[in-house]
Amino acid sequence: MNNAQQTIRVGLFFLLGLALTWVTYEALSGGGFFSKNKGYSIVAGFESLKELKEGDEVRMAGVKIGVVEKTRLAGRRAEAILRIGKDFSIPRDATASIIMAGIIGTNYVGIDLGSADAPPLAPGAEIRTKVTPDINAIMTELGNLGQRLEGALGAFGNSMNGDGKNPGLFQKLDRLVTENSTKVDTTLSNLQDITTKLNRGEGTLGKLINDPALHDELVATVGEIRSAATEAKSFVADAQGILAQVKSGKGPLGTLVYDETTASDLRATVTNLRQVSDKLAKGEGTLGKLINDDGLFNTAQSTLRKADRALDGLGDSGPLTAVGIVANSLF
Amino acid sequence: MKQILSVLEGVGSTWLLLLRAASYVGTLPRQRTRFFEQCYLIGYTTLPIVAILSFFIGSVLALQAGYSMQNFGAKQFIGSLVGLSMARELGPVMVAILLAGRVGSAITAELASMKVYQEVDALVTMNIPPARILVLPRLAAVLAMVPVLAIIADLVGWFGGAIVAKYVAFISIEPEAYFTALRRFMKFKDVMNGLIKAECFGFVVTLVCCNIGLNTRGGPREIGAAVTRAVVVSLILILVLDYFVTKVLM
Structure with missing residues (x-):
C-alpha cells in the first residue's frame, strides 16, 4: 500500500x-x-425549574413543538429558554407549566392551547407560567396531613381517656355509672315494671295500648275535636267578615267607628252633655236646682204634707179640685 | 526499595520523554508521512476490533439491563443505561484497553527491538532524537485517532444495544423507544466526557509504551518482557486514571 x-x-477515517x-x-x-438554528426562542420564568433540564421536550397539548434550549438563573427566579419549531405559533394567553412525566424525574414543559383569537407570541417574548405541585410538595402536604391527623387523634384520645390531670370522657362515664349504679338499677327496674304493666294493659297508657274500645273512643274524641275546630274556624271566618264590614264602614258599628260625621255628632253630643252636667253640678237651671237646692226639696216636702192634709180635708172633693189645690200650692 | 525506585524511574523518564517530544512539536508538519502512517496503524486498522467489541459490549449491557430491569418494570430505561454507560465509561475504557493490547504492545515491541538492536543508538549518533521521529508522530496520531475510535465505539455500542433490545424476546423494546430514552437522559456533554477520557487514556498508553520500549536493555528476551510490562502498566494506568479523570470531569 x-x-x-x-x-x-x-x-x-x-x-x-x-x-x-x-x-x-x-x-x-x-x-x-440540522435543525438547531430553526424556529424561535421564548422565555419561561418559574419559581423553580424542578427537574427540568436542557434538551427536555416542550409540548403543546401533548404534541412536541420544541425543546428546552437552556436553563438559567435570572435574579430571583429560574428561566428556561424554550426553542419552538418555526411551524408552531403560541397564543399570547397560553400558559406554560412544568409537568412530571414519570416519578423518576422526567419532566417536560407543557403549554396549553390558549385562546384561538389571541395574537401569537413574538420570538424572545415571555410566556405566562403557572406553578404545578411536584411530587415533593405532595409528599410534604401528606406529611403535614398525617401530623395533623395524629394531633387530632391524640386530642380525641386525651378527651376520651384523660390526660393525667383531667379525667376523660370514659372515666367520667365510668364514675357516673359506678356512683349511680343503685339509682340506675332502680330506674331500670321501674322501667321494667312500667313496661310490664303496659304489656298487661294496666293503667291508662296500658289500656290505651291494649284496649281497642279505648282506642276507638280516642279516635271519636279526636273526631269531635276536629269538628269543633272546624266550627271554630267558621266562627273565626264570620268574625273576620264582621270585622271587614266594620272596617269598610258598613253597618251601625262601622258608621260609629269610621264615619267622620257620626264622630263629630258624637263629639258635639258629649260636649253638650258635659255642659249640661256642669250646669247641673253648679245648680243652674231647673234640674240643677232640683238636684242641688235642699230648699226646694224641703218646700216640696212641706207642700206634699200640706197637700196631704188638704186631701184629708177635702174628703170627697173631686179630683180636679185636688189637682188645682196641688198646683196652687206648688206655684 | 528497588521496585519503588524503578517505578519512580519509570515516572520520571516518561515525563522527560513527554517534554522532549513536546519540544519537537514544530517539526510535526515535516513528519506528516510518519504521522499518517501511525494514524493508519493506530486508528484505521484498530477500527474493526473496536467496532466488534463495542457492538457486543452494548449488546450485553442491554441484555443484562433488560434481565435485571424486567422485574421492576423499568425496561424503557435500557436505552438510557446503555447510552450513558457506553458514552461515559465503557466506550473510552474499551478503546483504551484495545489500544494498549493492540497498538501499545506493537509500539513497545517495535521500539524495544530498535533499542535492543541499537537502531536507536544509531539515530542518536546521527543526531536524530528518537523522541522526535519515533515518539512525537505516535503521540500526535493517538491524539487525532482515539476520539474517532471512541465515538465509533459509542455509536456501535448503542446500536448493538438497540438490536438486542428489539429482538430479545423478554425485552422487546422498539428502537424508537430505546433511542428516545437514550436521548432523554443524555447530553452531548456525556459523550464529550467520554471522548476526553479516551484521549487521556490513549495518550498515556502510547507515552508509557514508547518509554518502556525505548528503555529496554538486554536481548530478545527483554523485548518480550518489555511488551508484557508495557501492557500491564498501561492497563493499570487506564483504570487508575479512569477514576481520577471521571472525578475531574464531573
Whole structure:
C-alpha cells in the first residue's frame, strides 16, 4: 500500500469521526438533525425549574413543538429558554407549566392551547407560567396531613381517656355509672315494671295500648275535636267578615267607628252633655236646682204634707179640685 | 526499595520523554508521512476490533439491563443505561484497553527491538532524537485517532444495544423507544466526557509504551518482557486514571 492511499484512508477515517461526532451532538442537543438554528426562542420564568433540564421536550397539548434550549438563573427566579419549531405559533394567553412525566424525574414543559383569537407570541417574548405541585410538595402536604391527623387523634384520645390531670370522657362515664349504679338499677327496674304493666294493659297508657274500645273512643274524641275546630274556624271566618264590614264602614258599628260625621255628632253630643252636667253640678237651671237646692226639696216636702192634709180635708172633693189645690200650692 | 525506585524511574523518564517530544512539536508538519502512517496503524486498522467489541459490549449491557430491569418494570430505561454507560465509561475504557493490547504492545515491541538492536543508538549518533521521529508522530496520531475510535465505539455500542433490545424476546423494546430514552437522559456533554477520557487514556498508553520500549536493555528476551510490562502498566494506568479523570470531569 503506498503512502497516498494510506493518507486518504486516514483522512476519510478522521472525517468519519468528525461527522459521527457532529451527528451525535445534533441528536443529543435536541431538535433533530440540522435543525438547531430553526424556529424561535421564548422565555419561561418559574419559581423553580424542578427537574427540568436542557434538551427536555416542550409540548403543546401533548404534541412536541420544541425543546428546552437552556436553563438559567435570572435574579430571583429560574428561566428556561424554550426553542419552538418555526411551524408552531403560541397564543399570547397560553400558559406554560412544568409537568412530571414519570416519578423518576422526567419532566417536560407543557403549554396549553390558549385562546384561538389571541395574537401569537413574538420570538424572545415571555410566556405566562403557572406553578404545578411536584411530587415533593405532595409528599410534604401528606406529611403535614398525617401530623395533623395524629394531633387530632391524640386530642380525641386525651378527651376520651384523660390526660393525667383531667379525667376523660370514659372515666367520667365510668364514675357516673359506678356512683349511680343503685339509682340506675332502680330506674331500670321501674322501667321494667312500667313496661310490664303496659304489656298487661294496666293503667291508662296500658289500656290505651291494649284496649281497642279505648282506642276507638280516642279516635271519636279526636273526631269531635276536629269538628269543633272546624266550627271554630267558621266562627273565626264570620268574625273576620264582621270585622271587614266594620272596617269598610258598613253597618251601625262601622258608621260609629269610621264615619267622620257620626264622630263629630258624637263629639258635639258629649260636649253638650258635659255642659249640661256642669250646669247641673253648679245648680243652674231647673234640674240643677232640683238636684242641688235642699230648699226646694224641703218646700216640696212641706207642700206634699200640706197637700196631704188638704186631701184629708177635702174628703170627697173631686179630683180636679185636688189637682188645682196641688198646683196652687206648688206655684 | 528497588521496585519503588524503578517505578519512580519509570515516572520520571516518561515525563522527560513527554517534554522532549513536546519540544519537537514544530517539526510535526515535516513528519506528516510518519504521522499518517501511525494514524493508519493506530486508528484505521484498530477500527474493526473496536467496532466488534463495542457492538457486543452494548449488546450485553442491554441484555443484562433488560434481565435485571424486567422485574421492576423499568425496561424503557435500557436505552438510557446503555447510552450513558457506553458514552461515559465503557466506550473510552474499551478503546483504551484495545489500544494498549493492540497498538501499545506493537509500539513497545517495535521500539524495544530498535533499542535492543541499537537502531536507536544509531539515530542518536546521527543526531536524530528518537523522541522526535519515533515518539512525537505516535503521540500526535493517538491524539487525532482515539476520539474517532471512541465515538465509533459509542455509536456501535448503542446500536448493538438497540438490536438486542428489539429482538430479545423478554425485552422487546422498539428502537424508537430505546433511542428516545437514550436521548432523554443524555447530553452531548456525556459523550464529550467520554471522548476526553479516551484521549487521556490513549495518550498515556502510547507515552508509557514508547518509554518502556525505548528503555529496554538486554536481548530478545527483554523485548518480550518489555511488551508484557508495557501492557500491564498501561492497563493499570487506564483504570487508575479512569477514576481520577471521571472525578475531574464531573
